[in-house]
Amino acid sequence: MTGNRNPLINGLLKLHITLCLIFIFTPIAGSFVFSLNSDRFPSLPLGSFSTEWYRLIWEDPLVWAGFFNTLLVGACVAAIATLLGFGGAYTDFRYKFFGKPVYLALALLPPTIPVVIMGLAMLAFLSRVSLSGNVISVIIAHGVMCSPFAMAIIRLRLSQMDPDLEAAAWNLGGNEWVTMRHVIIPFTKPAIYAALFITMAVSFDEFAVAWFVSGLNETLPVKVLGFLQGQVSPRINAIGSLAFVSSISFIVIAQILMRNPESKPS
Amino acid sequence: MLDTPIVHFDNVVKKFGSFTAVEKADFQIARGEFLAIMGSSGCGKTTTLRMLAGLEDPTEGNILLDGKKINGKPTWERDTPMVWQSLALFPFLTVQENVEFSLKMRKVPKGERRERARKWLDRLGILEFADRNISQLSGGQRQRVALARSLVTEPKILLLDEPLSALDAHLKVRMQSVLSGLQKDLGITFVYVTHSMSEAFSMADRVVIMSRGKIEQIGTPEEIYREPRNRFVAGFLGSSNVFDGRLKSSGNEVWQIETEHSSFNLKAPSEVQKTDGSPVAFAVSSENMSLATIGTPWAGNSIEATVVGGEFAGASATVFLETDQGQELKVQKGHDELKTVDIRAGQKLLVHWLPEHCHVLPGE
Amino acid sequence: MNTRPSLFSLTFSLPLLIWQLAFFLFPLAFLVALSFWTVRNFQMQPDFDTVNWVKIYSRSVFWDAYFRTLLLASASAVLISLTAFPASYAISFKLGENAKRWMIFVLIIPFFTSYLVRVYSLQVFLSDAGILNAFLGYLGLGPYSMLNNSFGTLTGYATLCLPLVILLQVFSLNFVNRDLVEAAHNMRCGRLRTVLEVIIPSAKAGLVIAGLFAFILSFGDFVSPLYLGGGNPPTLSIMITDITKSGQQWPRAAVVALTMIATLLTVAFAAIKFAYREAGK
Structure with a gap:
């Protein structure tokens, strides 16, 4: 690109990228390795290969209950956040109105508020309106945190749409509702699926809010936190690895759905 | 009925906030006429067309279609199909489905829809591409799909917003003759917005020249060329x-x-x-x-x-x-x-x- | 077309608005009210009493925690930005289009792993008899104490923020007009000077926003300071969890939370103002 290339500096820069990646991925890879290691406190040299921790969580009914709660919450949150996010994205795409910056701020700000504070505020508020301590409260809280992600993904897709497309459909005789069904939704469909899966993955990870808000019905991340606070158990690695694999599966599915949305088998 | 103009702009004004996009447009379009509206960008020509299509509401004045006032009627209740500059073809539908779209909106049964769409694809010489995706077509073929999609309901008037501006010179000239031929055969009214004098003068029966929202002159190409008004x-x-x-x-x-x-x-x-x-x-x-x-x-x-x-x-x-x-x-x-x-x-x-x-x- | 909102437009715009008002803005507003409530016999009572504000603000423990959190978050923002920049610069300017796309994909992966699990894994690496010290032992170094101190906390912050900061920096560097760089070289501006005097000023807004995100995330995080920093002395977020767990002193936790929000808003506002300040008057 530029004329003066210095191989030494370029080499050092690439080494720096590698070091950053090692720093970022070592804990992730470590967690996988530890989950298959017999030692309770792994160190060098590593202990022997073992699936003990996976067997333990497999046999723990609490983990299963937490897992199903997480799935249930994730599915509801994905549906709610995607619906809300779609509405917000379409509103931003289509309309200009007084107070729009406030609307957008309200829609997009939640992820910037620390989860501890969100958890505190929501638990305090939801307990006042008798919504705390159950799965619904977790779904509400996750809906707030996840809808901005869904909105951003769908808005991005809408911005790739020829702005005349909607007007063309109106012009060809479809009213606004019909056009929504036959043009806007088909066009944004890949993003809608992506939003469903990504908000589900985010919900999987939002343990802190769940911890504060949920009482008896624990979701998986809350369970993880319980392990950390109580007896430290390498079972967390096994759970974490499984959660990671499920999250990544959601993302890969979303990626496949997002790819080549224009090409259609004929 | 036949002697009433198909379109009558009756002192139409369009304002966006304090900006006047169209100033007192007052003219008529005859049945079966090929009318070009010409001007540089921002002169109000596209706004005029969009008001006729029902995509913008006039601030003042009336627009009459077939002698009936159509102000305030949404575009989906008018029969004023338009061909967009970007063509605005639906990328998630096949060629055939694109052409069927407006029939589907009018709840035409499936079999008839298919038949009518195929008739128009055939007429425009693109029947062989019926099952293709839009992204697989060339610029000229897309142009024809857009035309077929707008004409399939057999409207009395077709609106065109700079439909040829994206084509190269050779294709442009070919499409010009396709358009004028089509208009003569069908005998319907074309309202054609363009910034290109050669497009307007080679196809139109009459040309409207606009500048800064005002109509400067209306006349046949020859009149305008020989006797510019101002x-x-x-x-x-x-x-x-x-x-x-x-x-x-x-x-x-x-x-x-x-x-x-x-x-x-x-x-x-x-x-x-x-x-x-x-x-x-x-x-x-x-x-x-x-x-x-x-x-x-x-x-x-x-x-x-x-x-x-x-x-x-x-x-x-x-x-x-x-x-x-x-x-x-x-x-x-x-x-x-x-x-x-x-x-x-x-x-x-x-x-x-x-x-x-x-x-x-x-x-x- | 018309100014009166239609049923159609309200169907799509209102649900999100109502949801976020009811479950985001109201809870935060409720926090303000809560901070004036009083606690008697382990029961919260609606009240209008400034006692919580006075109690919290008069404690040196609070101010110690406040400035420690501020310092840690600022150090995190600066150190992570500085660490990230050479990598972001190299990704944006030295890699081909394909490698760049792969890098972005790879850097997104950590967002879908549990932060908590990563922190637990780091504990294993950083502890006194942990993997890192065992490795250093082979080299005849250490052992070093890397857990339950600020080093541990900052390492955790970096795990959380580094991928995001690199991504945001790469996106802003991608927008730097390549002609400017060539023009600078053409005017005999050296490599390093071009980076300092052309590239960084051009990408300033994005770089500042990236640092701001690191600050926001670190300032509010309670996992790293607790499990890697040892939790003692506490940061503000640990303080909130401590106060809520010990008895019913939620109004005091609300005071801490509101102070955090005020600080975050002030810093964010100042950073954004600085980021978008134009050259010249």
Whole structure:
């Protein structure tokens, strides 16, 4: 690109990228390795290969209950956040109105508020309106945190749409509702699926809010936190690895759905 | 019924906030007419078309379609299909599904929908692509899909918003003949918005010229070319030199106009009445002006000017000059005629033309 | 077309608005009210009493925690930005289009792993008899104490923020007009000077926003300071969890939370103002 290339500096820069990646991925890879290691406190040299921790969580009914709660919450949150996010994205795409910056701020700000504070505020508020301590409260809280992600993904897709497309459909005789069904939704469909899966993955990870808000019905991340606070158990690695694999599966599915949305088998 | 115009713009005004996009548009479009609305970008031509389509609401005035007022009626309740500049084809539908779209919106049964769509695809010569995806088509083929999609309901009027601007020159010319042929065959009204004079003049029966929201002139291409109404139109056509002056004497045959340069003679216009002393503007086409070395004899009107530069394109060249008073002139000539004069920059030359080549601008 | 909102437009715009008002803005507003409530016999009572504000603000423990959190978050933002920049610069300017796309994909992966699990894994690496110290032992170094101190906390912050900061920096560097860089070289501006005087000023807004995100995330995080920093002395977020767990002193936790929000808003506002300040007057 530029004329003066210095191989030494370029080499050092690439080494720096590698070091950053090692720093970022070592804990992730470590967690996988530890989950298959017999030692309770792994160190060098590593202990022997073992699936003990996976067997333990497999046999723990609490983990299963937490897992199903997480799935249930994730599915509801994905549906709610995607619906809300779609509405917000379409509103931003289509309309200009007084107070729009406030609307957008309200829609997009939640992820910037620390989860501890969100958890505190929501638990305090939801307990006042008798919504705390159950799965619904977790779904509400996750809906707030996840809808901005869904909105951003769908808005991005809408911005790739020829702005005349909607007007063309109106012009060809479809009213606004019909056009929504036959043009806007088909066009944004890949993003809608992506939003469903990504908000589900985010919900999987939002343990802190769940911890504060949920009482008896624990979701998986809350369970993880319980392990950390109580007896430290390498079972967390096994759970974490499984959660990671499920999250990544959601993302890969979303990626496949997002790819080549224009090409259609004929 | 047949003698009522299909479209009547009755003193239509469109404002966006404090900006006036269209100012008192008042004109009619005849049944079966090919009307072009022409102007540079931002002149209000597209807004005018969108108001007719029902995509914008007029701020004042009425729009009548087939003698009925259509203000406030949403576009999906009108039969005014439009072809977009971007074509706005649905990328998630096949060619066939795109063409069927408006029939589907009108709840036409599936079998009939299919048949009618295929008829139009066939008519436009793209039936073989019916099951293809839009992204697999060439620019010209997409153009035809857009036309078929708009015509499938067999409307009385078709609106086109610069549909050819994305095509290369060759394809553009071919599509122009497809469009005019189609319009003649169908006998329906086309309203065609463009910034290109060649597109407008080669296809349209009548042309509307707009500038800054105002209609400057409406007429057949020939009328507009021969008799521009005002300075804007003369300038927009791009090849005229406009002179300002006062009428010194108006004879039956010849008018004498006093300008800051000198006095010019021109053939008395039959359709314009002016009293002596009133201001007059007239245009002289750059093709009708000639250049000569100072001192050589000439006929008619003349003025001295300095060469600024030249533009050489194909068989002809345009020489740009400036008079001592600062007026810019352009003269368009074949290369052979230019051989006799020295047209280097800085050279002083004589520009001359005949009185019958002066056209008085009636709108000034 | 018309100014009166239609049923159609309200169907799509209102649900999100109502949801975020009811479950985001109201809870935060409720926090303000809560901070004036009083606690008697382990029961919260609606009240209008400034006692919580006075109690919290008069404690040196609070101010110690406040400035420690501020310092840690600022250090995190600066150190992570500085660490990220060479990598972001190299990704944006030195890698081909394909490698760049792969890098972005790879850097997104950490967002879908549990932060908590990563922190637990880091504990294993950083502890006194952990993997890192065992490795250093082979080299004849250490052992070093890397857990339950600021080093541990900052390492955790970096795990959380580094991928995001690199991504945001890469996106802003991608927008730097490549002609500017060539023009600078053409005017004999050296490599390093071009980076400092052309590239960084051009990408300033994005770089500042990236640092701001690191600050926001670190300031509010309670996992790293608790499990890697040892939790003692506490940061503000640990303080909130401590106060809520010990008895019913939620109004005091609300005071801490509101102070955090005010600080975050002030810093965010100042950073954004700085980021978008134009050259010249």
